Amino acid sequence: MLNIDYRDARPIYEQVAGGIEDLIVHGAYAADAQLPSVRQLASELSINPNTIQRAFALLESKGVIYSVKGRGNFVSADGTSVRERRLAEISMQLRALAKAARALGANEKAIASWILEKEDPS
Amino acid sequence: MLNIDYRDARPIYEQVAGGIEDLIVHGAYAADAQLPSVRQLASELSINPNTIQRAFALLESKGVIYSVKGRGNFVSADGTSVRERRLAEISMQLRALAKAARALGANEKAIASWILEKEDPS
Amino acid sequence: MLNIDYRDARPIYEQVAGGIEDLIVHGAYAADAQLPSVRQLASELSINPNTIQRAFALLESKGVIYSVKGRGNFVSADGTSVRERRLAEISMQLRALAKAARALGANEKAIASWILEKEDPS
Amino acid sequence: MLNIDYRDARPIYEQVAGGIEDLIVHGAYAADAQLPSVRQLASELSINPNTIQRAFALLESKGVIYSVKGRGNFVSADGTSVRERRLAEISMQLRALAKAARALGANEKAIASWILEKEDPS
DNA sequence: GTGGTCTAGACCACG
DNA sequence: GTGGTCTAGACCACT
Numbered sequence: 001m002l003n004i005d006y007r008d009a010r011p012i013y014e015q016v017a018g019g020i021e022d023l024i025v026h027g028a029y030a031a032d033a034q035l036p037s038v039r040q041l042a043s044e045l046s047i048n049p050n051t052i053q054r055a056f057a058l059l060e061s062k063g064v065i066y067s068v069k070g071r072g073n074f075v076s077a078d079g080t081s082v083r084e085r086r087l088a089e090i091s092m093q094l095r096a097l098a099k100a101a102r103a104l105g106a107n108e109k110a111i112a113s114w115i116l117e118k119e120d121p122s
Numbered sequence: 123m124l125n126i127d128y129r130d131a132r133p134i135y136e137q138v139a140g141g142i143e144d145l146i147v148h149g150a151y152a153a154d155a156q157l158p159s160v161r162q163l164a165s166e167l168s169i170n171p172n173t174i175q176r177a178f179a180l181l182e183s184k185g186v187i188y189s190v191k192g193r194g195n196f197v198s199a200d201g202t203s204v205r206e207r208r209l210a211e212i213s214m215q216l217r218a219l220a221k222a223a224r225a226l227g228a229n230e231k232a233i234a235s236w237i238l239e240k241e242d243p244s
Numbered sequence: 245m246l247n248i249d250y251r252d253a254r255p256i257y258e259q260v261a262g263g264i265e266d267l268i269v270h271g272a273y274a275a276d277a278q279l280p281s282v283r284q285l286a287s288e289l290s291i292n293p294n295t296i297q298r299a300f301a302l303l304e305s306k307g308v309i310y311s312v313k314g315r316g317n318f319v320s321a322d323g324t325s326v327r328e329r330r331l332a333e334i335s336m337q338l339r340a341l342a343k344a345a346r347a348l349g350a351n352e353k354a355i356a357s358w359i360l361e362k363e364d365p366s
Numbered sequence: 367m368l369n370i371d372y373r374d375a376r377p378i379y380e381q382v383a384g385g386i387e388d389l390i391v392h393g394a395y396a397a398d399a400q401l402p403s404v405r406q407l408a409s410e411l412s413i414n415p416n417t418i419q420r421a422f423a424l425l426e427s428k429g430v431i432y433s434v435k436g437r438g439n440f441v442s443a444d445g446t447s448v449r450e451r452r453l454a455e456i457s458m459q460l461r462a463l464a465k466a467a468r469a470l471g472a473n474e475k476a477i478a479s480w481i482l483e484k485e486d487p488s
Numbered sequence: 489g490t491g492g493t494c495t496a497g498a499c500c501a502c503g
Numbered sequence: 504g505t506g507g508t509c510t511a512g513a514c515c516a517c518t
């Protein structure tokens with residue numbers, strides 16, 4: 001339900017855009033479904049409409065949504081394709097980190113154990 | 123040594139601090155060795171002395187170096203301990219990313235393959 | 245008939261007006277033929293009557309149709325003249341683009357090849 | 367010298383971005399050259415800094431420039447690559463228009479003559 | 489000094 | 504009602 005963390009280093013508009021992507025990934029919005037209006041989201045989250053607008057603009061530039069003047073914002077990609085793009089991003093970051101760990105002399109077994117290890121329940 | 127990439131999104135002072143840590147890890151500076159002076163580094167890298175000062179302050183706050191008024195900056199930790207702290211940081215980030223990948227439905231084998239697979243020689 | 249694409253960047257009223265022009269060009273309506281009423285079109289296309297009204301107003305301002313109070317909207321120009329006006333518009337746009345291409349240093353042969361080359365069957 | 371036309375339908379930030387691209391294409395700024403600052407451009411053009419900022423953000427998202435906090439905005443692509451991207455765009459638009467003209471029954475000779483014709487000296 | 493983000497409030501085009 | 508643009512002014516991070 002679109003949690004905004006003001007202590008987060010990421011800008012608000014990015015958190016909002018990410019949150020909407022999450023909702024799409026988890027099936028809350030199907031393709032061509034209408035998203036909440038800029039003003040509605042702004043008042044719900046107590047955020048300036050310009051900031052919400054910017055989040056939508058970011059999503060549109062990524063091809064995740066499309067917006068129609070006078071009508072609203074709509075989902076253009078289905079959850080599956082958004083999920084795949086996200087996994088590709090994560091994969092790249094993981095590879096970069098693994099590379100850095102190797103450069104510091106970590107061996108493969110240690111790296112693998114970090115990832116496969118059970119997550120702590122925090 | 124100490125390559126600065128102005129196109130990198132990370133701030134300069136962070137790149138400088140990271141570069142000095144790298145040098146310590148790779149044995150260029152032993153424990154209690156004296157680091158180059160702020161002014162010297164600034165002129166070598168053509169960087170504002172304030173920025174170098176900030177990099178040193180960051181390293182001091184992390185306990186990697188200590189400064190003696192009027193004498194200069196000195197390495198406090200040896201390469202091994204710096205390396206271990208770095209690996210711990212990387213490990214945490216890896217775990218967070220793996221967690222995110224799982225939340226998106228990636229299975230363990232796929233995640234492991236991303237990390238263990240051979241990197242392209244770019 | 246009259247396909248509306250909500251993802252299109254062009255406003256709906258413009259798409260409707262363009263679609264009616266297409267019908268006239270292709271002979272679906274002869275000169276002085278009566279067009280469907282605003283309310284009828286609105287219900288057929290599931291579009292706000294104000295939008296249809298605006299499309300008719302646009303066509304009237306271009307001289308393509310004329311409206312008679314209490315009776316309806318009628319085609320004023322025949323298909324041939326509408327087609328010619330359209331081609332004149334396209335011609336102007338083509339010239340402007342060709343001029344821009346020349347300003348960027350493209351040679352005549354390249355420009356000609358872009359236009360005359362076979363289109364892919366997408 | 368970055369002419370802004372307030373009667374133009376295109377938003378100001380787009381005109382500014384386009385104008386800067388033009389300058390890069392025509393060799394006014396080489397790769398890695400520093401662009402005027404946001405505030406300077408804003409005062410020169412009598413435009414709000416936020417609007418200039420938006421133009422720069424657009425150019426950065428297109429990969430034409432890169433920006434470094436605290437230092438400024440810099441050209442990332444050389445004029446040639448920008449010119450090629452622009453020509454590709456124009457080519458696509460030309461093809462679309464030619465297709466529309468054919469759909470209206472224009473023959474190839476007429477279309478070609480529109481483009482190769484000398485431009486009027488207006 | 490630089491760029492980046494956010495708020496507040498206004499205006500326009502569209503439906 | 505909707506989205507999109509612009510202005511004004513503030514604050515922050517960085518050099």
